[in-house]
Amino acid sequence: MTDPIANFDDIRPYHDNEVAAAVQRIIADPEFIRAIVQHRLGSQSKLLNFIAAPMVSWYLRRHWSGFKSVEAVQRYVAVYLNKSLKKTTAGVTFSGLEALDKTKSYLFVSNHRDIAMDPALVNWCLHQQGFDTARIAIGDNLLKKPCATELMKLNKSFIVRRSAKGPREMIKALGQLSAYIAHSLQTGHHIWIAQKEGRAKDGNDATDPAILKMFYINGKQQQIEFTDYMRSLQIVPVCLSYEYDPCDAAKANELYQLATEGNYQKTEFEDIESIIKGIVGYKGRVHVHFGAVLEKNEDLESPESVAAAIDREIYQGYRFYPANYQAAGQTTAESDNGAFMARLHALPAEVQPYLRQMYANPLLNAQKAKTTIAEAKQ
Numbered sequence: 299m300t301d302p303i304a305n306f307d308d309i310r311p312y313h314d315n316e317v318a319a320a321v322q323r324i325i326a327d328p329e330f331i332r333a334i335v336q337h338r339l340g341s342q343s344k345l346l347n348f349i350a351a352p353m354v355s356w357y358l359r360r361h362w363s364g365f366k367s368v369e370a371v372q373r374y375v376a377v378y379l380n381k382s383l384k385k386t387t388a389g390v391t392f393s394g395l396e397a398l399d400k401t402k403s404y405l406f407v408s409n410h411r412d413i414a415m416d417p418a419l420v421n422w423c424l425h426q427q428g429f430d431t432a433r434i435a436i437g438d439n440l441l442k443k444p445c446a447t448e449l450m451k452l453n454k455s456f457i458v459r460r461s462a463k464g465p466r467e468m469i470k471a472l473g474q475l476s477a478y479i480a481h482s483l484q485t486g487h488h489i490w491i492a493q494k495e496g497r498a499k500d501g502n503d504a505t506d507p508a509i510l511k512m513f514y515i516n517g518k519q520q521q522i523e524f525t526d527y528m529r530s531l532q533i534v535p536v537c538l539s540y541e542y543d544p545c546d547a548a549k550a551n552e553l554y555q556l557a558t559e560g561n562y563q564k565t566e567f568e569d570i571e572s573i574i575k576g577i578v579g580y581k582g583r584v585h586v587h588f589g590a591v592l593e594k595n596e597d598l599e600s601p602e603s604v605a606a607a608i609d610r611e612i613y614q615g616y617r618f619y620p621a622n623y624q625a626a627g628q629t630t631a632e633s634d635n636g637a638f639m640a641r642l643h644a645l646p647a648e649v650q651p652y653l654r655q656m657y658a659n660p661l662l663n664a665q666k667a668k669t670t671i672a673e674a675k676q
Contacts, residue, residue: 306478309457311433314367320448321365325358330445371452372421372431379422387581388541392423394588394615398534400429403483404591405513408536409503409612410492412545412576413440413569416538417490421454423586424488432488435475437495440569456482460495476515483531490536493608499549500652501659503537505608507601514601528598535589535608537615542637543656544579545572547645550652557652582637587615613667616660625657 312320324330328351335350365371383390398404410416421431434455441447441457451457456478459471479489494506510528517527543549555562565571589611597603621638623630638657642650 306456306474306481309459309474309478310451311454311456312368312451314369317365317367317371317452320452321362321371324445324448324452325355325362327445327448329443331355331358333445365452368452368454372425372454375418375453376422376425379418382577383422383584386544386577386579388583390419390422390584390586391617392426392586392588394590395423395427395429397590398429398588402532403486404432404488404534405479405483405531406432406488406490406534406536406588407493407505407509407608408490409538410494410497411538411540411543413497414573415576415581416492419538419584419586420490420536423588430486430488432490433482435479435489435491440573442567442570446570472512473515473519476512479513480516480531493535493605493612497549499553499656501656502663503609503612503660505605505612507605510601510604524600525598528592528604533592533604533608535592535611535615537587537589537612539585539587539615539617539619539660541582541584541619541621542580542641544575544581546641546653546656548572548575549656550645550649553652553655554649583617583619585617587617589615610667610671613664616664618661618664621657622661625654626661627658628661 331351331354334354361374365374406420408416408420417432417434421434424431431454434450434453435458436450436455437458437460439460441450458475462468462471479491482489491509493503494509498504513531514524514527517524517530522530552562592598592604592607592611596607598607620630620635624635624638642653645653
Protein backbone atom coordinates (compact mmCIF):
# COMPACT_ATOMS: atom_id res chain seq x y z
CA MET A 299 0.00 0.00 0.00
CA THR A 300 1.30 3.47 -0.86
CA ASP A 301 2.04 5.69 2.11
CA PRO A 302 -0.27 8.75 1.73
CA ILE A 303 2.28 10.93 3.53
CA ALA A 304 4.74 10.31 0.69
CA ASN A 305 2.58 12.59 -1.48
CA PHE A 306 3.81 15.49 0.66
CA ASP A 307 7.52 14.65 0.83
CA ASP A 308 8.56 17.66 -1.25
CA ILE A 309 6.73 20.21 0.94
CA ARG A 310 6.40 18.75 4.45
CA PRO A 311 8.63 19.47 7.51
CA TYR A 312 11.22 16.93 8.58
CA HIS A 313 10.25 13.88 10.62
CA ASP A 314 12.22 12.95 13.73
CA ASN A 315 14.25 10.31 11.88
CA GLU A 316 15.45 12.97 9.41
CA VAL A 317 16.62 15.53 11.96
CA ALA A 318 20.14 14.29 12.69
CA ALA A 319 21.15 14.13 9.01
CA ALA A 320 19.66 17.57 8.31
CA VAL A 321 21.56 19.08 11.23
CA GLN A 322 24.83 17.61 9.94
CA ARG A 323 24.19 19.06 6.49
CA ILE A 324 23.66 22.52 8.01
CA ILE A 325 26.80 22.32 10.13
CA ALA A 326 28.82 21.27 7.07
CA ASP A 327 27.47 24.11 4.89
CA PRO A 328 30.24 26.75 4.46
CA GLU A 329 27.71 29.34 3.29
CA PHE A 330 25.70 28.95 6.50
CA ILE A 331 28.84 29.34 8.59
CA ARG A 332 29.84 32.47 6.64
CA ALA A 333 26.36 33.93 7.14
CA ILE A 334 26.67 33.54 10.92
CA VAL A 335 30.15 35.08 10.93
CA GLN A 336 28.97 38.00 8.81
CA HIS A 337 25.97 38.59 11.07
CA ARG A 338 28.18 38.57 14.17
CA LEU A 339 31.18 40.51 12.86
CA GLY A 340 29.70 42.72 10.15
CA SER A 341 32.33 44.57 8.11
CA GLN A 342 35.16 42.64 9.80
CA SER A 343 33.78 39.25 8.75
CA LYS A 344 35.95 38.86 5.64
CA LEU A 345 39.10 39.66 7.57
CA LEU A 346 38.35 37.38 10.50
CA ASN A 347 36.44 34.59 8.75
CA PHE A 348 39.42 32.22 8.78
CA ILE A 349 39.48 32.45 12.58
CA ALA A 350 35.78 32.74 13.33
CA ALA A 351 34.46 30.07 10.93
CA PRO A 352 36.17 27.11 12.67
CA MET A 353 34.96 28.42 16.04
CA VAL A 354 31.35 28.64 14.77
CA SER A 355 31.60 25.12 13.31
CA TRP A 356 32.94 23.79 16.62
CA TYR A 357 30.13 25.51 18.55
CA LEU A 358 27.45 24.11 16.27
CA ARG A 359 28.86 20.57 16.39
CA ARG A 360 28.93 20.74 20.18
CA HIS A 361 25.45 22.18 20.67
CA TRP A 362 23.49 20.88 17.66
CA SER A 363 24.85 17.40 16.99
CA GLY A 364 22.73 15.96 19.78
CA PHE A 365 19.44 16.92 18.12
CA LYS A 366 17.53 13.73 17.30
CA SER A 367 13.94 15.03 17.11
CA VAL A 368 11.90 18.02 16.02
CA GLU A 369 10.92 18.59 19.65
CA ALA A 370 14.59 18.87 20.62
CA VAL A 371 15.13 21.48 17.91
CA GLN A 372 12.10 23.45 19.08
CA ARG A 373 13.22 23.35 22.72
CA TYR A 374 16.51 24.90 21.61
CA VAL A 375 14.66 27.51 19.53
CA ALA A 376 12.42 28.31 22.51
CA VAL A 377 15.44 29.10 24.71
CA TYR A 378 16.89 31.40 22.03
CA LEU A 379 13.50 33.03 21.42
CA ASN A 380 12.98 33.71 25.13
CA LYS A 381 16.37 35.45 25.33
CA SER A 382 15.69 37.37 22.13
CA LEU A 383 12.26 38.59 23.27
CA LYS A 384 13.75 39.92 26.50
CA LYS A 385 16.17 42.03 24.47
CA THR A 386 13.94 43.10 21.59
CA THR A 387 10.55 43.68 23.24
CA ALA A 388 9.07 45.48 26.22
CA GLY A 389 7.05 42.35 26.94
CA VAL A 390 4.85 39.89 25.06
CA THR A 391 1.25 39.33 26.14
CA PHE A 392 -1.47 37.13 24.68
CA SER A 393 -5.18 36.48 25.03
CA GLY A 394 -7.85 34.08 23.82
CA LEU A 395 -6.00 30.79 24.25
CA GLU A 396 -8.02 29.97 27.34
CA ALA A 397 -11.06 29.46 25.09
CA LEU A 398 -9.35 26.83 22.92
CA ASP A 399 -9.29 23.06 23.48
CA LYS A 400 -5.87 21.41 23.75
CA THR A 401 -7.29 18.17 22.39
CA LYS A 402 -8.31 19.77 19.07
CA SER A 403 -6.29 20.86 16.03
CA TYR A 404 -6.73 24.41 14.79
CA LEU A 405 -6.04 26.28 11.58
CA PHE A 406 -4.57 29.59 12.74
CA VAL A 407 -5.07 32.29 10.10
CA SER A 408 -3.19 35.41 11.13
CA ASN A 409 -2.43 38.92 10.00
CA HIS A 410 1.10 39.18 8.64
CA ARG A 411 3.62 41.84 9.60
CA ASP A 412 6.90 39.99 10.07
CA ILE A 413 8.21 37.03 8.07
CA ALA A 414 9.74 35.05 10.92
CA MET A 415 8.36 36.59 14.12
CA ASP A 416 4.63 36.20 13.36
CA PRO A 417 4.62 32.37 13.39
CA ALA A 418 7.39 32.28 16.02
CA LEU A 419 5.28 34.36 18.41
CA VAL A 420 2.15 32.30 17.77
CA ASN A 421 4.11 29.14 18.57
CA TRP A 422 5.73 30.79 21.61
CA CYS A 423 2.26 31.59 22.99
CA LEU A 424 1.02 28.06 22.28
CA HIS A 425 4.09 26.61 24.01
CA GLN A 426 3.63 28.88 27.04
CA GLN A 427 0.09 27.52 27.54
CA GLY A 428 0.95 23.87 26.99
CA PHE A 429 -0.40 23.53 23.44
CA ASP A 430 1.50 21.73 20.71
CA THR A 431 3.22 24.14 18.35
CA ALA A 432 1.85 24.65 14.84
CA ARG A 433 3.23 23.68 11.46
CA ILE A 434 4.16 26.85 9.58
CA ALA A 435 3.31 27.72 5.97
CA ILE A 436 6.27 29.43 4.29
CA GLY A 437 6.69 30.60 0.71
CA ASP A 438 9.42 29.02 -1.39
CA ASN A 439 10.63 32.54 -2.25
CA LEU A 440 12.32 32.49 1.17
CA LEU A 441 14.16 29.25 0.48
CA LYS A 442 16.77 30.37 -2.02
CA LYS A 443 19.60 28.80 -0.04
CA PRO A 444 19.78 25.09 0.94
CA CYS A 445 20.60 25.97 4.56
CA ALA A 446 17.44 28.12 4.77
CA THR A 447 15.34 25.18 3.58
CA GLU A 448 16.98 22.86 6.11
CA LEU A 449 16.44 25.27 9.00
CA MET A 450 12.80 25.92 8.15
CA LYS A 451 11.91 22.26 7.68
CA LEU A 452 13.60 21.43 11.00
CA ASN A 453 11.32 23.95 12.69
CA LYS A 454 7.97 22.57 11.45
CA SER A 455 7.75 24.68 8.29
CA PHE A 456 6.09 23.36 5.15
CA ILE A 457 6.50 24.86 1.71
CA VAL A 458 4.00 26.94 -0.23
CA ARG A 459 5.09 26.77 -3.88
CA ARG A 460 4.56 30.34 -5.02
CA SER A 461 7.07 29.88 -7.84
CA ALA A 462 4.89 27.34 -9.68
CA LYS A 463 4.59 28.30 -13.35
CA GLY A 464 1.64 27.71 -15.65
CA PRO A 465 -1.98 26.86 -14.75
CA ARG A 466 -1.47 23.09 -14.57
CA GLU A 467 1.53 23.31 -12.25
CA MET A 468 -0.20 25.90 -10.06
CA ILE A 469 -3.37 23.81 -9.72
CA LYS A 470 -1.29 20.77 -8.76
CA ALA A 471 0.69 22.76 -6.17
CA LEU A 472 -2.45 24.28 -4.63
CA GLY A 473 -4.18 20.89 -4.50
CA GLN A 474 -1.20 19.35 -2.75
CA LEU A 475 -1.09 22.24 -0.26
CA SER A 476 -4.82 21.97 0.47
CA ALA A 477 -4.53 18.23 1.03
CA TYR A 478 -1.50 18.63 3.27
CA ILE A 479 -3.25 21.19 5.49
CA ALA A 480 -6.27 18.88 5.82
CA HIS A 481 -4.04 15.86 6.51
CA SER A 482 -2.14 17.78 9.21
CA LEU A 483 -5.32 18.87 10.98
CA GLN A 484 -6.79 15.37 10.78
CA THR A 485 -3.65 13.85 12.31
CA GLY A 486 -3.51 16.21 15.29
CA HIS A 487 -1.30 19.07 14.07
CA HIS A 488 -2.10 22.78 14.23
CA ILE A 489 -1.40 24.91 11.16
CA TRP A 490 -0.28 28.56 10.96
CA ILE A 491 -0.79 30.48 7.72
CA ALA A 492 -0.91 34.17 6.85
CA GLN A 493 -4.24 35.68 5.79
CA LYS A 494 -2.78 36.65 2.42
CA GLU A 495 0.42 36.28 0.44
CA GLY A 496 3.07 38.71 1.64
CA ARG A 497 3.17 41.08 4.58
CA ALA A 498 0.62 43.88 5.01
CA LYS A 499 3.21 46.59 4.54
CA ASP A 500 0.65 49.40 4.71
CA GLY A 501 -1.01 48.06 7.88
CA ASN A 502 -4.19 47.07 6.05
CA ASP A 503 -4.87 43.54 7.26
CA ALA A 504 -7.35 41.89 4.90
CA THR A 505 -7.88 38.18 4.29
CA ASP A 506 -7.54 37.15 0.66
CA PRO A 507 -10.52 34.95 -0.35
CA ALA A 508 -8.07 33.01 -2.53
CA ILE A 509 -6.65 31.51 0.68
CA LEU A 510 -10.10 30.11 1.53
CA LYS A 511 -10.52 28.79 -2.01
CA MET A 512 -7.21 26.96 -1.62
CA PHE A 513 -8.37 25.42 1.68
CA TYR A 514 -11.51 24.17 -0.06
CA ILE A 515 -9.80 22.36 -2.95
CA ASN A 516 -9.49 19.26 -0.79
CA GLY A 517 -13.09 19.54 0.40
CA LYS A 518 -14.40 20.03 -3.12
CA GLN A 519 -12.62 16.89 -4.28
CA GLN A 520 -14.49 15.00 -1.53
CA GLN A 521 -17.78 16.66 -2.56
CA ILE A 522 -18.19 18.31 0.83
CA GLU A 523 -20.24 21.51 0.93
CA PHE A 524 -18.15 24.67 1.32
CA THR A 525 -19.76 25.74 4.60
CA ASP A 526 -19.37 22.31 6.18
CA TYR A 527 -15.76 22.06 5.12
CA MET A 528 -14.91 25.51 6.52
CA ARG A 529 -16.46 24.50 9.85
CA SER A 530 -14.44 21.28 9.89
CA LEU A 531 -11.15 23.19 9.60
CA GLN A 532 -11.60 24.84 13.03
CA ILE A 533 -10.32 28.20 11.78
CA VAL A 534 -8.98 30.53 14.48
CA PRO A 535 -8.21 34.11 13.40
CA VAL A 536 -5.07 35.47 15.08
CA CYS A 537 -4.07 39.13 15.47
CA LEU A 538 -0.50 40.21 16.16
CA SER A 539 0.04 43.79 17.33
CA TYR A 540 3.59 45.19 17.43
CA GLU A 541 4.25 48.56 19.05
CA TYR A 542 7.10 49.11 16.58
CA ASP A 543 7.95 47.35 13.34
CA PRO A 544 11.72 46.87 12.95
CA CYS A 545 11.20 46.87 9.16
CA ASP A 546 8.94 49.94 9.06
CA ALA A 547 11.42 52.23 7.28
CA ALA A 548 12.12 49.66 4.57
CA LYS A 549 8.39 49.05 4.08
CA ALA A 550 7.67 52.79 3.87
CA ASN A 551 10.39 53.26 1.25
CA GLU A 552 8.98 50.35 -0.76
CA LEU A 553 5.46 51.82 -0.62
CA TYR A 554 6.79 55.23 -1.69
CA GLN A 555 8.65 53.74 -4.63
CA LEU A 556 5.57 51.76 -5.72
CA ALA A 557 3.42 54.89 -5.53
CA THR A 558 5.84 57.13 -7.41
CA GLU A 559 7.47 54.76 -9.89
CA GLY A 560 4.87 52.01 -10.23
CA ASN A 561 7.19 49.16 -9.34
CA TYR A 562 9.63 47.92 -6.73
CA GLN A 563 12.43 45.47 -7.41
CA LYS A 564 13.64 43.44 -4.43
CA THR A 565 17.33 42.74 -4.06
CA GLU A 566 18.33 39.07 -4.19
CA PHE A 567 18.43 38.47 -0.44
CA GLU A 568 16.10 41.25 0.75
CA ASP A 569 13.67 38.79 2.33
CA ILE A 570 16.50 37.20 4.34
CA GLU A 571 17.64 40.65 5.49
CA SER A 572 14.05 41.38 6.56
CA ILE A 573 13.95 38.16 8.55
CA ILE A 574 17.13 39.07 10.44
CA LYS A 575 15.99 42.64 11.05
CA GLY A 576 12.61 41.43 12.29
CA ILE A 577 14.24 39.04 14.75
CA VAL A 578 16.96 41.31 16.18
CA GLY A 579 15.16 44.67 15.84
CA TYR A 580 13.33 46.34 18.72
CA LYS A 581 9.56 45.75 18.70
CA GLY A 582 8.40 47.44 21.90
CA ARG A 583 5.26 45.89 23.36
CA VAL A 584 3.76 42.93 21.51
CA HIS A 585 0.33 41.36 21.90
CA VAL A 586 -1.01 38.18 20.28
CA HIS A 587 -4.78 37.67 20.31
CA PHE A 588 -6.34 34.31 19.42
CA GLY A 589 -9.87 34.94 18.22
CA ALA A 590 -12.92 32.73 18.53
CA VAL A 591 -13.17 29.63 16.37
CA LEU A 592 -15.45 30.54 13.48
CA GLU A 593 -18.77 29.31 14.80
CA LYS A 594 -21.68 27.65 13.03
CA ASN A 595 -23.77 30.81 13.18
CA GLU A 596 -21.15 32.73 11.20
CA ASP A 597 -21.83 33.37 7.54
CA LEU A 598 -19.47 30.80 6.02
CA GLU A 599 -21.22 30.34 2.70
CA SER A 600 -18.52 31.78 0.44
CA PRO A 601 -14.78 32.54 0.46
CA GLU A 602 -15.62 36.23 0.68
CA SER A 603 -17.88 35.80 3.72
CA VAL A 604 -15.32 33.64 5.55
CA ALA A 605 -12.62 36.22 4.77
CA ALA A 606 -14.87 38.93 6.22
CA ALA A 607 -15.47 36.84 9.37
CA ILE A 608 -11.72 36.40 9.86
CA ASP A 609 -11.14 40.12 9.36
CA ARG A 610 -13.76 41.02 11.98
CA GLU A 611 -12.03 38.82 14.56
CA ILE A 612 -8.63 40.28 13.71
CA TYR A 613 -9.88 43.88 13.89
CA GLN A 614 -11.44 43.21 17.30
CA GLY A 615 -8.20 41.62 18.53
CA TYR A 616 -5.86 44.56 17.95
CA ARG A 617 -3.88 46.03 20.85
CA PHE A 618 -3.15 49.70 20.19
CA TYR A 619 -0.20 51.81 21.31
CA PRO A 620 0.52 55.57 21.33
CA ALA A 621 2.20 55.29 17.92
CA ASN A 622 -1.06 54.12 16.34
CA TYR A 623 -3.05 57.04 17.75
CA GLN A 624 -0.32 59.55 16.97
CA ALA A 625 -0.02 58.30 13.39
CA ALA A 626 -3.80 58.66 12.96
CA GLY A 627 -3.79 62.16 14.45
CA GLN A 628 -5.82 61.07 17.46
CA THR A 629 -5.15 61.88 21.12
CA THR A 630 -4.33 59.23 23.69
CA ALA A 631 -4.13 59.05 27.47
CA GLU A 632 -0.46 58.16 27.25
CA SER A 633 2.21 60.83 26.85
CA ASP A 634 3.47 62.00 23.45
CA ASN A 635 5.35 59.30 21.65
CA GLY A 636 8.79 60.71 21.01
CA ALA A 637 10.05 57.33 19.84
CA PHE A 638 7.52 57.22 17.01
CA MET A 639 8.29 60.78 15.96
CA ALA A 640 11.99 59.95 15.89
CA ARG A 641 11.28 57.02 13.55
CA LEU A 642 9.11 59.27 11.40
CA HIS A 643 11.61 62.13 11.12
CA ALA A 644 14.46 59.74 10.29
CA LEU A 645 12.81 59.33 6.88
CA PRO A 646 12.68 61.83 4.00
CA ALA A 647 9.60 64.06 4.15
CA GLU A 648 8.06 62.46 1.06
CA VAL A 649 8.30 58.96 2.63
CA GLN A 650 6.88 59.91 6.04
CA PRO A 651 3.18 59.66 5.04
CA TYR A 652 3.68 55.98 4.24
CA LEU A 653 5.09 55.31 7.71
CA ARG A 654 2.16 57.14 9.26
CA GLN A 655 -0.21 55.09 7.13
CA MET A 656 1.12 51.71 8.27
CA TYR A 657 0.74 52.64 11.95
CA ALA A 658 -2.61 54.41 11.54
CA ASN A 659 -4.46 51.89 9.35
CA PRO A 660 -4.94 49.15 12.01
CA LEU A 661 -6.58 51.69 14.34
CA LEU A 662 -8.73 53.19 11.60
CA ASN A 663 -9.81 49.74 10.36
CA ALA A 664 -10.75 48.63 13.87
CA GLN A 665 -12.74 51.80 14.51
CA LYS A 666 -14.56 51.41 11.20
CA ALA A 667 -15.33 47.75 11.94
CA LYS A 668 -16.62 48.65 15.40
CA THR A 669 -18.97 51.21 13.90
CA THR A 670 -20.18 48.73 11.26
CA ILE A 671 -20.87 46.04 13.88
CA ALA A 672 -22.74 48.52 16.08
CA GLU A 673 -24.88 49.68 13.15
CA ALA A 674 -25.68 46.07 12.20
CA LYS A 675 -26.99 45.40 15.70
CA GLN A 676 -29.40 48.35 15.63
